[in-house]
Amino acid sequence: MLTKDLIRCRIDRGRLKPQFVPVDDPEALALAGDLLEPYRLPDGPRRCDIDEMTDPICKGARDVILAKGLKKIIDDQAEFATGDDYDYPAARRRLFAQAAQLLRSSERLTEDEYRRRLALVAAAEPLLAEDRLYADLPENDRLRAFKDLTARQLLERYNCGLVQGLLVRASAMELGVDASDASKLRRLFKYLKFFRLLCRLYGDDAAKESPLTDDGATDSAAAGIFAKGALLRARIEGPASIVTESKRYGLQLACFFPAVCALARWQLRTEVEWKDRTRELVLDESSGLVNHYHNFTAYVPDEIKLFHRHFADTVNAWTIVTHTPFLAGPGNELIFPDLSFANSDGLLMHLELFHRWHSGPLRERLDYLRRQPALPLLLGVDRSLCRQDPTMEEELKTEPAFADRVFLFRDYPTVDKTLKCLEKAQARMH
Template identity: 30%
Template sequence: MLTGDLLRVRFRKGQIQLPYIDEASGDHLGVAETLIRAFDSHIGGSRQELDEELADITGAGTEFLFHRGLSKLLKDRCTFAAASPVDPVELRSEIFESAAAAYRNTDQVRIDREAVLAEAAKSAGIEAKEVDRAFYADLKAAERLETFKSCTPEWLLGRYNVALAQAVLFRATELDLHVEGETPARYRDLFRKLKFFRLLHEIRQTGPGKYHIRIDGPMALFKSSQRYGLQIAQFLPAVLHCGNWRIAASVNWGARRREGVFRLTPETGLKPIGPSTGQWIPDEVAWLEERFGRLKTVWRMTAGSEIIDLGGQGVLVPDYVFTHPAAGTKVYLDFLGFWRSAAVRTRLDLLRRHGPPNLILAISDDLAVDDESSSGLPGEVYRFRRTPVARDILGILDAMTAKTPGESPATLDLFDH
C-alpha cells in the first residue's frame, strides 16, 4: 500500500477527498507502461541501478507523487536479495586484516590493492573479479532484483486508486460498512475475511440480505496499530467484489490528527485488484484440517458454508462443519476471533442467548477468557494454546454424541434445529 507521504488529501466540509487518477488517460497509461518496462529490464540488476533509473523517470514535476506511488506499488511486487558467492561480512574482515598486515610491513612502500584482493579471492575460492561485487553485496543498494511480478498498465492504475483509499483507511478510528443484495457465498467470504484478518467488528442484520458491519479502526487501538491498519487495507479488496455497498470511516489525518469522514461507494469507481480468493485460513487452522484428515474416524470435516443469524443482533459463520454420516449429526466449529475484552464479553453473551446447541467454540488462551466468562454457552468450549489439536476436537465430538444414550446412531437428531 502507499505511505502517507505519497498522497495529498483535501478536506471539504469535514469530508476527506482523494486525488483519484483517470485510469483511461493516455498520459497515465504511458507513465505506467514506462515504469513497468523499467522493472522488467532490471531483473538481475542492483537495487541502486533500478532506483537511479526510477529517479530519472519520476523527476520532480507536478506528477511527482503519482509517479512515486506507482513505483512503490511496483516495488511491492519485487523480491530483492543479496547476490554473493561468499559471506560479505567474512570477506570484508579478511580483506581488512590483509590490508592491515600489508600496512605494517615496512618492506612495502605502498599497499598493493590488487594483491590483497587476489589473496582474499583465492582464500574465498572465487574469481578476483568477483571480489568487488561481493564486498558490499549485503548492503541494500547492492541487492539484486531477483523476481518481478509484472502487470498491465491498466491494472497498475486501478491498483493505485485502491491504494489511495487503503492509505486513508490505515488512519481510521472506526469504519461503518453497509452491504446488501449479495449472495450467501459472497457474504460468507466477506465475514470470514473480517474474522481472519482479525478485525475488531460487529455484524448486524438490518433486513433481508442486508448487513451493517462496524469495524474498529487502527487509530482506535493502543498498540499494534500499524499491523492492524495493514489488515484493514487487505480487507478493502474483498468489499470491492460486492455490488451494493457503502463505507463511512472516521479518520484522524496527519501529525495533527485532523478529524474527517472518508466515504466510499461503488460510484467511487474503485475496481477489484484480483480475483475473489474465497476463504483465507490461518496456518494453525489449516494445520488442524490436515491433522484431522489423518485420524481414523467416521467424522467428516468440511469448510463452513452457512450464515447463522444470532437473534438479529449478529451472525455466526462457522469455520468448519463436522458431519457423522451414519448418524446424520452435524456439529459446527467456530474459532473466537480477535476481540477486545469488552467485545469478547458481548460476543459470548450473544452466543449464550442465541448460539446453536451444536457448536464447539474454540478459544485461544491468548484471549484470556476465564471459565466464568465462558460458562453457560450452548454446545462445548474448547481451549487451546498455540494451535488446536485434532485429537482433542475428535474427543469433544464423540462426547457430544454420547450425551444422548438410548438413541441409535441411525436416528440421532440431537443437533438439528
C-alpha cells in the same frame, strides 16, 4: 499499500477525499509503464540499478508523490534476494587489513603492482573475487521474483492502496454490502475471517420482511436477507483501549478492504486519524476501486491450511464443510462461523473464533449462548483474552453452559481441542 507520506488526499467539509488517479489517463498510464520497465529486465537487476533508472522518472514527473506512490506499489510486488550466509564484513576486514599492510610496507610498489598483489589477496575470498565486495548491502540485493502488472492494473492497485493507507489508521469500519449474491457474500466474509476480523451483521429494512429468529436456524431462515436489492449492514470493530493492538487491527482492516471492492454494491464509512484529528472517510462502488484478490487460496493463512489438512488426515468421524452457512443471531443479527463440521449422522456444528481484540463481541456471544442452549455453535477463545479479563478463564471452565461448547487456544486452535469440543457437543445433543 501506501505509507502516510505517499497518501494523496484532501479534506472536504471534514471528510477525507482520496485523490484517485483515472485509470485510463494517458499520462498516468505512460508514467506507470515507464516505472514498470526496469523490473522486467532479465537476469535479476540489483535494487540500486532499479533505483538508478526509476529515480529520474519519479523526480521528473509532474506529480512526484504520485510517481513515488506507484513505485511503492511496484516494490510491494517485487521479491529481492538478500545476501547469503557468507561473512562479508569479516572478509572486508581481512582485505582492508592486507591493503593497509601493503601500503605500510617498505617496498616501493607501483600502482599496478599494488593492485596485482591485492588481487591475489582477494582471490582467496571466492565471493570477493567476483567483484561482490559489498554484495551484502541492501542496494545490491537482486530481483528474484516480480508479479508483473499492466500499467492499468498498477493504477488500480494504487487507488486501492490509497484507501488501505488510510484504513491502517482506523480502528473500526461500517459497511453496507450487496446481499443479493449469497456466494459472493460468503466469499467476502471468509476473507474477513482469514484476516481475523470480527463483525456484527444486520439486515436492512428490505430484509425485515423475513426477520431472523433466535432459534438457531441457518441459511433457510436468513433467506430474506439475500433478496434482490437488500443490503447487509456490518460493523467491524477493533480494540478500544490497547494502542498497539489498534494499530495491528488497522493493518488487518486495510488488508481486508480489497475484497469489499469485488461486490457490485457496497458502502464504507470509517473514522481515520489524520493530521492530528479524527476525519470521516466515506466511499462506495462509484469510486471505481477494483479488487485484486483474484486467487482466493493464495490468501488463506498457513495455519488454516495446516488445520484443514491435519483434520482431514486424522479425524474420521467428522468432516469440514466447505459451504459455511450464516446463523441467525440475536434480533436481526447474523453470525458467520469460521468453520463448520458435519458427522455421519448428519449433525452439523459450527465454530466461531475469538482472537485477542474481540473481548467485547465475545461477551455478547457468551450471553447469547446462555440463552440458546440448542444453538449448534461452538466458541474457540484465544487465551490472550483471558489475560485481559482475569475472570474470563474461570468463568469458561466452571459455568455449565460453556462446558461442552467453549474451549481455549493459543493463536489458532489445534485439531485435538476442536475434536474434543465437537465430541462433547455431540454427546450432549444425543
